[in-house]
Amino acid sequence: MTSDADKALDKAVEVLRLDRQLCFALYSAANRVTRLYRPLLDALGLTYPQYLAMLVLWEHSPRTVGEMGQALDLESSTLTPLLKRLESAGLIARSRDPDDERRVIISLTDAGDAMRDQALGVAEQFFCKLDTPMPELVDLRERLKRLAV
Amino acid sequence: MTSDADKALDKAVEVLRLDRQLCFALYSAANRVTRLYRPLLDALGLTYPQYLAMLVLWEHSPRTVGEMGQALDLESSTLTPLLKRLESAGLIARSRDPDDERRVIISLTDAGDAMRDQALGVAEQFFCKLDTPMPELVDLRERLKRLAV
DNA sequence: AACGATTTAATCGTGCGCGATATAACTTCA
DNA sequence: TGAAGTTATATCGCGCACGATTAAATCGTT
Known part of the structure; x- marks a missing residue:
């Protein structure tokens, strides 16, 4: 019982x-x-979150800190120090928006822009490492996007 | 062109x-x-990784630090400080294994064991928050398990 | 028994991720 | 215009997550 x-x-x-x-x-x-x-x-001297931040900028630069935070779903308390590290690595530049001095504009430097080609290699190597068919990855990605939005 | x-x-x-x-x-x-x-x-005074560590112990206690690291896929450099915090919260006890003094045995205290019921509530509330059908969640979970193992 | 190799956990430094808070710039509207 | 409210970023403290290293205990081989 x-x-x-x-x-x-x-x-x-x-x-x-x-x-x-x-x-x-x-x-x-x-x-x-x-x-x-x-x-x-x-090999690129980047951390994983730094790589994601660079992806955002390679897609479109310049962008404000706020726009990057929206794209990455991160707070300024996370992004500000990360961007300062990318700045001291010489990959981005930070400047105040003259039209609104509250905003900080992030733009790729030549070095940051040049890194895009190597990033393409990283994306390909990662795909190889995963060793999973592309359709499965796309399916998983779309399911993850729908989760807890 | x-x-x-x-x-x-x-x-x-x-x-x-x-x-x-x-x-x-x-x-x-x-x-x-x-x-x-x-x-x-x-509400339980736990962080998310601490909750995962408690899940491992609710499943089976006592366990060594190494066994917990294997279950959670974490290094001792992550686990040791986390477990010390659970210890000072009074949820677990840490003791050396007399049979092998290298090992540290983690066991639930009465307070840690008692928290299991509240954890059940957390799991249910989380499911409600997600607002996604269970089969979709199960499918996603199994796809994630297969990824990069 | 003894000595080198292995195993187990702990320690340290770096970089997130975020809540709470601060500060400065902008906006509103009386 | 000027005081109150809002917005954009920065700062701080805490808790991970991990690589590199260390220290101690155990194992294996001779």
């Missing part, structure tokens, strides 16, 4: 199993992907 | 678009989920 308390415990054990948690699958996959990128980005 | 250099540039622009990057979709979704959990976990 099984008590109600035992049944509740069994339920908790089942529901809370790590391999049942979407949150852990997501957390863990994100960590793994960061680790996979690391050796590729080391 | 379009030069080869222009074509190469067009390719780079297309391939490197942020919305085409699986890595960004993953990074961004992971950040969003962490933000979604934060208010729920604040």
Whole structure:
């Protein structure tokens, strides 16, 4: 005979199993992907979030800090120090918008612009490392975009 | 007429678009989920990675630091300080294994064990917040597990 | 028994990611 | 015009996440 308390415990054990948690699958996959990128980005002297910030600028430069924060879904408290590091690496320039002195405009330097070609190589090498068919990756990407928006 | 250099540039622009990057979709979704959990976990006084560590222990306790690292795919340099914080919160105990003094055994305290019931509530509230059908979540979870293993 | 190799955890430094807060610039509207 | 409210970025503190290194315990081989 099984008590109600035992049944509740069994339920908790089942529901809370790590391999049942979407949150852990997501957390863990994100960590793994960061680790996979690391050796590729080391060659460019970039961290993973710095690479994402550069992607935003390669798409369109110049952009304000706020626009970059919207694109990357990050706070200024994250972005400001990151951008300062990209600045001291010589990849971007930071300047106040003359039309609105509150805004800071981020623009690619020549060195930052030139890095785009190497980034293309990184993207290709990453795809090879994943060793997963493109349609599966596209499907996963679109499912992730829909999650918790 | 379009030069080869222009074509190469067009390719780079297309391939490197942020919305085409699986890595960004993953990074961004992971950040969003962490933000979604934060208010729920604040009620328990846990951070998101601490919650994951507790999931491991609720599944089976006691466990060594190494076993937890394998389950969570984390280095001791991440886990050791996190576990010390859980210890000072009174949720776990740390002791050396008498059979092998290199190992540190992590076990739930009564308070840590008691928190399991509240965690069940957190998991349910998170599911509600996501507002996504369970089969879609299960599918996404399994695809994430297969990624970059 | 002894010594080199391996295993286990801890420590340290760097770079996020964010909430809370601060500061300066702009806007509004009385 | 000028005081109050809003907006854009910066600063600070905390907790990860990891590579590199260290220290101690154990194992293996002779």
